Amino acid sequence: MTTFVDRVELHVAAGNGGHGCASVHREKFKPLGGPDGGNGGRGGDVILVVDQDVTTLLDYHHHPHRKATNGKPGAGDNRAGKDGEDLVLPVPDGTVVMDKQGNVLADLVGQGTTYVAAEGGRGGLGNAALASARRKAPGFALLGVPGATEDVVLELKTVADVALVGYPSAGKSSLISVLSAAKPKIADYPFTTLVPNLGVVTAGSTVYTIADVPGLIPGASQGKGLGLEFLRHVERCSVLVHVLDTATLESDRDPVSDLDVIEEELRLYGGGLEKRPRIVVLNKVDIPDGQDLADMIRPELEERGYKVFEVSAVARTGLKELSYALAEIVGRARARRPKQEATRIVIRPKAVDDTGFTIAYDEAEDVYRVRGEKPERWVRQTDFNNDEAVGYLADRLNRLGVEDALLKAGARAGDGVAIGSEENAVVFDWEPTMQAGAEMLGRRGEDHRMDALRPAVQRRREKEARRGDSAQREYDEFRPF
Template sequence: MANQFIDTARILVRAGAGGGGAVSFHREKYVAAGGPDGGDGGRGGNIVLTVDPHMSTLMDFRYKRKYVAETGMNGSGKRCTGKDGADLVIKVPRGTVVRDAETKEIICDMSDDKPFVLARGGKGGWGNQHFATPTRQVPRFAKAGLPGQERDVILELKLLADVGLVGFPNVGKSTLLSVVTRAQPKIANYHFTTLFPNLGVVPMEEGRSFVLADIPGIIEGAAEGAGLGHDFLRHIDRCRLLIHVVDVSGSEGRDPVEDFDTICTELEQWSPELASRKMLVAANKVDVMEDPELLERLRAHVEAKGCRLFEMSAATHQGTKELMYAAADELAHLPPILVFEPTFVERPPEVDTSAPLEITRDDDGTWLVDGPWLRQLMANVNFSDYESRNWFDKRLREAGVFDQMEAKGVTDGDLVCLYNLEFEYQK
């Protein structure tokens, strides 16, 4: 199990909640009516993703599915702000694509060394020092911290390789990888010897070396989940160049032309863009070829499709060097490795607005409105943005908040405090 390759995982992450504000009053000898000095709560810890170059699979996420960051500390007297919650750093392999579990939209592509904040901690609640006014000099209330963001995400590992080896099982892809790189994949004379992708660096002169990936054998129906292809076709997504390895020996009674077309069809069904990627064709096992006509038929077929064919034998190293130099020449003219752009759009969470709110009146006449769903709603509103404020006002009206307030006796001109937001009420 130690070598098991895991390339998808689903995890739940929750950033830390902010700490609560403090209710405190300044007490000092010979100082009368020192006033409120309750400090703010600390910010909750973020969930941060970072690339670990030593990780090659998502195995670590198979047994642990929930990650929660630290909560911010509560504020205290003397205007002391609570300590921020520690960020929780989650390490992932390079090339991990993070998707929203519900919409499948891409949140980020962890292909560089830059950390990414996946979920932000909640803001700390205000201490009572913020609520002092000329008419309210003794505010005996503070606010709780806001909850941290919560996300249900899918991690997908898409290998970062320049060139991908594709083809049916047992056509010699692993042997070719072992010959042209220092990788040591499992090699045997039976189908599906390779159960997970292998990577190796093809050494060339300075500036021309490239990463080669051996993808487990694809069979007919792979795009629909047959065999191993469905699990690993995603690893070809980033490859700038494909080398299609075809067995022309005739030892298994297969038709190379049919094999070539079958694999191309599977690539097309998986991703039309991938199928249009630049491809070189490697006619392997020419050293044990029984019928040269098979090779010539394949040559005519692939050249008619615009592909170059290279005769080779991975077992005897015949033609492998020429193939790698051709691949390096092609890469010099191809775009860099694909990095997936984020498509995820932050949407305000759905909240249960049916829960009753707590509406009370302070000694100085200020109305205090609070409730768990209201705090959750306000955590996702940018009050410096006009459209966000309008959206927030609309949600309050739809939830009947203003009706509840008026039923409690709130009238025009009254001062209302919604969490950290104060305003004069107007119908």
């Protein structure tokens, strides 16, 4: 049964925005009290947040599909719909978020660091919010925008100051167990360690973390053994510790050859590991043959420039010197790190000639394709079963300059125009003389429902005028001379 997962593909879907409401206030003796439809609620976001209590991506391995809640639709009497709740997904410290092509989207390091993996759709406006001087009583509302759907890859890279590397059964797990309070599984056969172990070491006033990276064998950087799965866990470390087994029972191996093999795998893997400081730990010197072999190879290792420590995890010898030496290297590495600067707000104003959309002729589909955040969102918000809503969309596109741009691009009456991507586009035959759905709504900005009210309004005004004339005549007749 899988207990540790450090790479998963996650399918996230944000909540959809709620639809706006088209409603007219109705009250006794007020047949047309004005529009009072409320706005739809916003869809919930999907947010990744670093949680120190989470150490694996196992939960997302079993349940890779996650969705936030939708926003509620608006209602009459100016009641706005409730916003959808954000879906917060805890991830381990050191999680890298990538797209399916391997491009890094976010590197989540530090408790509470967040990344919005999918944004919720905005709610549609109700007809109360759409009312204007030209359109006093809109008979439509905007639809909610669908939430974003994303496929992201989560990859865990252990956040540790020190990484222990070496052949299986070199004693890395035993060493981390005596240097820290970690309790890894320990046995005398290869690949006992199947997951990276992490421990905390205190040396004087310095506290640092140490990780045991399992599974490095020849060819690990090309996928052999378990090494490729765990090499990523040493990328963030400040110092590499080669743990060499001086009491190996295999006749075709020796500590120096083991060191050369691991160094070659680190070089092939890349990631800047070849530039990290290194020290060598000769382990198992409590065994007589181990001490003899350590005495033989130590001069050669020191000639190569390595700082060498002889230790025994079983007898617990040489551990204090090793822990303080590591603390010194970690302290120097931390001092070299650039200090975190205050957050700078960068303002990038749009260019004066940025229209917010582009128009290109698609020869394969024989349409003029309009792309842009605003026109594509407006199309998604339009109820095409409502003629007045279609006219409002035409109004918005015309004000944005889409009609003029189509004329400049060479579009003629009857040409196909597609707004949106190839997979999800609205296609229509374009008429350059169309005035915001004039064939359906009349002159732009007019509301046909007012036509039925104009005779009644005119009769009321004439009645008031007659009443005023009658009152004036009575006053003239009875006023004193």
